Amino acid sequence: MKQRSQAFIALVAAAAFWAGNYVFGHLAVESMTPFSIVFLRWTLAVIPLAVIAQFLEHPDWRKVLSHWPFLLMQAVLGMFAYNFLLYAALHVSTAFEASLINAANPALIAIAAMVFLHERPGWRGGIGIAVALFGVLIVLTHGNFSTLFSSAFGPGALLMIGAILVWTAYSIAGRMGPQLPPVTSVCVQSVMVSVALGLAAPVVGVTLPSSGTAFASLLFIAVFPSCLSYVLWNMALTRIPSGKAGVFLNLITLFTAIWAITTGEAITASQIIGGIVVIAGVVLTAFSKQQGDLQPQTLH
Incomplete structure (x- = not known):
């Protein structure tokens, strides 16, 4: 019981740190370009990630590096493209709005898994996907669905849509690729991105x-989203099933709202309503019959 409680606390802390990436990323882009943030973020994280990977996973580095084409592809998608689009979106939109659109990512990944991996989420998962996407539409249109036909989405929303599409590709590719130690994989990808950038x-x-x-x-x-969240997340997964752990990812939006309020960011009624709908849909998807298979990789 004590170990399970510690695992739940670790999952909550990991979600809180990942949420901080949205709020502090929003602050960072006020004086830095998205390219600069991505480059400096992973360059600073390389050494801590290497130490953590060696201490926790004791990897066979040569064996891991033998999969360098796969790791390079994942680095381009998950490390660079996703984060670049995220920080670009944070430059022109609020942290909370960006996190709400990102909250639909599990549902989008579930759809992609049905198409490319032939996974079936079950009726409950299907309803959850529809509900989550409906919640995102509330956020994108500010509750006025007529804007779907009368005007285009703002640049921040379009950039975040691009980001979650990239992350979906990253997640599906990850399921089809070799099984590698997660922290070690993140470390190698961070080195590749740092060198290339x-x-x-x-x-x-x-x-x-x-x-x-x-x-x-x-x-x-x-330090926190790039390193500690991964350690806490993977420690928790040694004690509880990944499907149950995945539900805690829904806390990212909640914690983003809390972070945002503390930094003086305004939150609208349509964002609150849309956020509740998104989270409800993602929870339904998470508790579908294939919940263990439908959990995405996490990198924020």
Whole structure:
């Protein structure tokens, strides 16, 4: 019982740290470009991730590196493209709105799994997918569905839609690829991204934090969402089933709202209503018959 309680606490903390990526990412993009945040985030996280991977997983690094084509593809999708689109979205939208759109990702992954992996979520999962996507529409249209036909979505919403599409591709590819130690895999991918972006940096340019707030935000992103969340998440998975753990991912939106309120971000009624609908839909999907199979990889 004590170990299960500790696992639940670890899952809650992991979700809280991942939620912080949205709020502190929103603060960081005020003075840094999305390219710079992605580059510096993973460069700072490389050494802690390597130490944690070695201590917890004792990996066979040569065997892991033998899968470098797969890891490189995943690095481009999950490490670079997803995060670049996320931070670009945070530059033109609020952290809470971005997290609400991201909350539909499990449902989108479930749809992709049906198409590409021939997984069946069951009737409850199907209803959950529909409900979650309906909640996202509430957020995107601010509760006025007529805007679906009269105007385009804002740039922030479009960037987040792009981000969750990329993350869906990353998750489906991950299920079809080799089974690798998760923290070790993240560490290798972070090295690949850091090296590639480091080579591009002289051409693209890197902006450093111009204020104490931006610097603190970058450090938070590099340490808590990039490193500690993965450790807590994988420790918890040794004690409870992944399907049950996946439900805790729904807390990311809740914690983002709490983080956002503490930093003075305004939250609208349509966002609250849409968020409740999204979470209800994702919970239904998580508790479908194939709940263990429908859980996405997590990288925020």
